[in-house]
Amino acid sequence: MKAVIIGAGMGGMSAAIALAQIGVETHVYERVTENKPVGAAISVWSNGVKCLNYLGLAEETAALGGIVETMSYVDGHTGATMCRFSMQPLIDQVGQRPYPIARAELQSMLMAHYGMDKIHFGMKMVAVEDGPDAAVATFADGTTVSADVIIGADGANSITREYVLGGPVTRRYAGYVNVNGLVPVDDGIGPATEWTTYVADGQRVSVMPVAGGRFYFFFDIVGDPTGIVGGDVKETLRHHFDGWAPGVHRLIEILDPATTNRVEILDLDPFDTWVKGRVAVLGDAAHNTTPDIGQGGCSAMEDAVALQWALRDHPGDVHAALLSYQNARSERAGDLVLRARRRCDVTHAKDPDVTADWYGELRKEDGSNIIRGIVGNILGGPLTPP
């Protein structure tokens, strides 16, 4: 059994490790020439961590993860704490601590575990095609590779998805630009073991710890992206967060523009067809979500485990295995996309009255409603059945 995986992001690498675990001959092809992920960090929620543990990376993941003991919401204007609560009830309910992890380190961990020398860098796939006995991928340099299965983990602008669906799709701008990076932990912004989120005017500023005494930070700026994406990032942030609390301005002061990313947030309506014969999509190629519940990457890791189980359970029948993978994943992943979209709308003042009500709820929150919501996102994957 030979599998070709297109894309060495967190989805493709998780899939490569998962398939290698059951003895599948795997080959990973990645268009970039080196490991340079866009974005600073991600929160790997407990469902994602369980997948990484399952892939044999429990110790490495824990070593890279930030420790979040508490979560808080802070009034973005006044700096007053709206609510603060322990993460422990969440950990108790789902049986695993979540870990915010720097992206480059997560990526390096996955690549090192799989074997860096087994990844074909600088190989851009330009076409993929199913066939009766094998699927074939064609690369920009004119070479081709055939395999029993081809897994398109080629991200949000996936060519594989276009092939599987029979045409291109249009992604939707979710209404905000996310500005993110890493800074040293700074208690002028938030406590070292807290996920602190400032909210006001339908915008967010957030810091959470990753390993090595650093905060992963992000700002959400609502509006037309054209005025936000270019120019001096500190000026842009000062303008959009004028009058915000001192902690927010401290963050703007200490961030390094050279390592700060600006990402227009888009998503895609869920779809159920993930497979065409021997070709399947995985990760953002299959479910491109806003990051509002921090589940896009976790969902990609869940895909990887589900794909392993589907191939394990249908030996010698690739077609049945891929359909079983699709059936196991499409509803769950689509549900997470829609959950994120709903949260995105509330957080970013799609209807300002709804957002004002949410701020009111945050002021009365003891943590239980928020934790219930997060647990609802975490449960439902292959390793966290409801």
Ligand SMILES: Cc1cc2nc3c(=O)[nH]c(=O)nc-3n(C[C@H](O)[C@H](O)[C@H](O)COP(=O)(O)OP(=O)(O)OC[C@H]3O[C@@H](n4cnc5c(N)ncnc54)[C@H](O)[C@@H]3O)c2cc1C
């Ligand atoms: C601002 C932001 C914050 C986020 N925060 C979180 C979070 O907290 N938690 C979470 O779980 N998720 C989060 N996500 C989502 C997460 O980043 C994605 O879901 C995840 O990166 C998807 O992984 P992937 O491997 O499917 O795709 P990608 O990471 O996009 O990887 C795709 C890979 O395929 C390669 N590729 C593409 N086309 C080709 C081709 N034609 N040929 C060869 N190679 C190709 C690309 O170069 C890339 O390396 C966030 C996303 C954003 C934008």
